[in-house]
Amino acid sequence: MRAARLSVLTAVTVVSALTAVTGCTEKSDAKSGDRVINVTATDSKCTTSAKQISAGHIELAIENKGSKVTEVYVLFPDDRVVTERENIGPGTKQRVTAEVKAGEYQIACKPGMKGDGIRQDLKVTGGKVAARDPRLDQAVAAYRSYAQEQADATLPLAKTFAAAVEAGDLEAAKKAYAPSRIGWERTEPVAESFGDIDPKVDVREDGLEEGQDPAKDWTGWHRLEKSLWQDKKITAADKTLAKQLITDLTDWQNRVGKAEITPTSMANGAKELLDEVATGKVTGEEERYSHTDLVDFKANVEGAQKSYELLKPVAKENDAALVTELDKQFAALDALLDKYRPNTSSYAFTSYDKVGKADRKELSDAVNALAEPLSKLAAAVAK
Structure with a gap:
């Protein structure tokens, strides 16, 4: 058992448009063919580069710019874990590949690996899945x-x-x-x-x-x-x-x-x-x-x-x-x-x-x- 966390099992990632946890978020869809979502975590924010992407394999490109070790999750609406990467140290980067179906999700950054995390919504739309x-x-x-x-x-x-x-x-x-x-x-x-x-x-x-x-x-x-x-x-x-x-x-x-x-x-x-x-x-x-x-x-x-x-x-x-x-x-x-x-x-x-x-x-x-x-x-x- 990892010290305090949401839980874990899969992995996901997505694409382009800037999102701040404590403020407004630009609406942005991932561009066709772009399967990477950039996630920037700090001690107080969780910025994602996309709010929407089509179903299939995606990748989270995570960077921790905070002072605390963090975890990043992709969660179902009921908090079941779709994907997670833990122990992302300050100043480090991680990449995680996963598969997601159409539906509503949240990306959560968890500074200090405690609490429910700072969350952003992610919509996965239908589409042709290989x-x-x-x-x-x-x-x-x-x-x-x-x-x-x-x-x-x-x-x-x-x-x-x-x-x-x-x-x-x-x-x-x-x-x-x-x-x-x-x-x-x-x-x-x-x-x-x-x-x-x-x-x-x-x-x-x-x-x-x-x-x-x-x-x-x-x-x-x-x-x-x-x-x-x-x-x-x-x-x-x-x-x-x-x-x-x-x-x-x-x-x-x-x-x-x-x-x-x-x-x-x-x-x-x-x-x-x-x-x-x-x-x-x-x-x-x-x-x-x-x-x-x-x-x-x-x-x-x-x-x-x-x-x-x-x-x-x-x-x-x-x-x-x-x-x-x-x-x-x-x-x-x-x-x-x-x-x-x-x-x-x-x-x-x-x-x-x-x-x-x-x-x-x-x-x-x-x-x-x-x-x-x-x-x-x-x-x-x-x-």
């Missing part, structure tokens, strides 16, 4: 099945964890905690695309929004993690939270099959999983009490690799050099992670508090080496 390669439709169908399988497999493991908490069995709950999160971590971008589920089950205390009270508003795995490892006790409130976790995960399980999934959202979701690793797992922030970060780390990488492998036949045809580099970097990162588990067929990893600074840097470098080419996968499948 036929999709049948192999990409097959990839989407296979990924949808994979996401559902992961959700279905998570529930029994989560129920084992919750049952141990409800029984007041501290050691059994600790043992069941990390396995209960694997399926979620593999497919987290799908869960985050719904917007409301992720903050209930996977938020960290520092990810709560301003005004939220940890005693009342903090729920999910990490709240229970703190009780088990830091407080070293299970309270009546924790038992109630364990029941709520199952309710929320069941909601996730029931909604997975309805998620908006496109080839570009799969590709961008893979990149998002690597971002999860870079901003939470490598730093040790995600599992700060249990130190089970490497379990999450491996699950994130597996989920990213699943999306990549499903998209690989088309990506290889469109950009063979990119595929060669991705194969190389995935293999290198997998081999590095295997150093931290004695049995490569299990998820028993070294406790992350035992991983030294130099080793953490090696892991970070390997993640960055994979993340850079992975950021180009969406563009490769959209060609």
Whole structure:
């Protein structure tokens, strides 16, 4: 879970006309053939170069001119995520490719990665959309099945964890905690695309929004993690939270099959999983009490690799050099992670508090080496 955000899954972009968040906005349609929307983010504004574009593949060309790290989203009217790019540092640029259908959307910049973001309307009109390669439709169908399988497999493991908490069995709950999160971590971008589920089950205390009270508003795995490892006790409130976790995960399980999934959202979701690793797992922030970060780390990488492998036949045809580099970097990162588990067929990893600074840097470098080419996968499948 990234620290406080709207949520995530796909990616989008658009074209020409200047828009200021706090003032009037020029009406402007994207020119025919122009598929890029320039998004300029500051600490108080979100300027977009187009208010309207036709359906199909589009690209957001994002520049952060503010002093805070920001995120940029494309959102459905109900706040489900169409596309997102996180951790855009001050003075940096990012590009994101995505696929959008006709409809009403909003582009949101989120300075400091907090709150609902500064928003601009975006209208996507109908138009002739190029036929999709049948192999990409097959990839989407296979990924949808994979996401559902992961959700279905998570529930029994989560129920084992919750049952141990409800029984007041501290050691059994600790043992069941990390396995209960694997399926979620593999497919987290799908869960985050719904917007409301992720903050209930996977938020960290520092990810709560301003005004939220940890005693009342903090729920999910990490709240229970703190009780088990830091407080070293299970309270009546924790038992109630364990029941709520199952309710929320069941909601996730029931909604997975309805998620908006496109080839570009799969590709961008893979990149998002690597971002999860870079901003939470490598730093040790995600599992700060249990130190089970490497379990999450491996699950994130597996989920990213699943999306990549499903998209690989088309990506290889469109950009063979990119595929060669991705194969190389995935293999290198997998081999590095295997150093931290004695049995490569299990998820028993070294406790992350035992991983030294130099080793953490090696892991970070390997993640960055994979993340850079992975950021180009969406563009490769959209060609």
